[in-house]
């Protein structure tokens with residue numbers, strides 16, 4: 001069953017492996033027999049009515065929100081702000097005339113997010129919760145719910161919920177675009193299916209990624225993740241995974257920000273993991289890699305097919321440029337898993353962390 005590890009040594013590894021199947025489940029759940037998207041009509045009209053979406057979330061769900069912002073802005077043409085739930089109450093932005101709040105929460109129980117939900121409902125604003133637990137508090141108290149269909153996630157470090165959130169955010173963006181009569185230049189569900197296949201190829205390459213974890217992250221105290229554009233969003237999640245379970249001090253940075261501070265931390269042997277999946281920034285991120293290598297960094301480039309160079313450590317299968325986070329995060333999850341495993345850490349139950357934080 002979903003609650004058992006079966007032959008897996010850890011829930012985290014099982015949940016990483018489930019991701020292609022979760023993608024296919026989501027594709028099925030959100031389409032009718034004519035392969036048309038079937039989203040709740042109320043959600044569709046809420047998305048059509050709003051002039052600005054406010055995404056509220058914490059932790060990994062916040063990182064999925066960053067990816068969702070680019071989908072909703074680029075595909076559905078609606079401005080989006082993404083806020084860390086705990087900060088929103090003190091630093092509430094000026095709201096637009098017709099805000100729509102989208103709460104992203106695997107558990108649907110995070111107190112920081114619920115605090116914002118209670119507040120914005122008092123103000124009379126509409127709320128949509130995207131969650132893996134349909135009957136959860138955030139689901140019950142919001143006006144609308146979108147299910148993630150990832151199945152129970154047991155490991156404290158979130159993996160399949162993140163990719164499920166990204167897929168459902170893409171579907172929400174596409175559905176809104178269709179409702180508004182906007183033209184799409186690609187078949188989104190087909191691209192999602194291609195991404196699911198790519199994820200499966202990656203989960204079959206565990207040995208290679210375990211080797212990279214052994215080579216690049218054996219005894220290091222720190223590690224940096226750099227990327228630009230969509231890759232930057234995945235770098236912050238890759239760094240979070242690594243710090244959560246291996247206790248390596250890790251940070252994700254925008255490639256362009258390196259020179260404004262972080263490059264001071266690069267020493268002989270410092271691991272720098274660079275993502276290169278975006279054609280328009282490939283040249284610039286490669287320049288960043290050269291800068292850190294010149295200062296002694298041990299750079300590992302993870303690129304996408306079509307953009308790869310000979311010295312790259314790992315090449316991802318090609319997927320649609322908007323959907324690269326679904327595939328580029330998989331080696332990040334596996335790197336974190338194997339780094340933690342080799343250090344003897346408790347992968348599924350890292351110190352000081354809880355699966356869902358129900359206190360503010």
Ligand code: G6P
Nearest residue numbers: 058059060061105106107110354
């Ligand atoms: C906790 C978990 C994280 C998770 C965050 C938000 O901190 O350890 O893995 O991302 O809560 O949880 P949620 O259930 O709201 O997505």
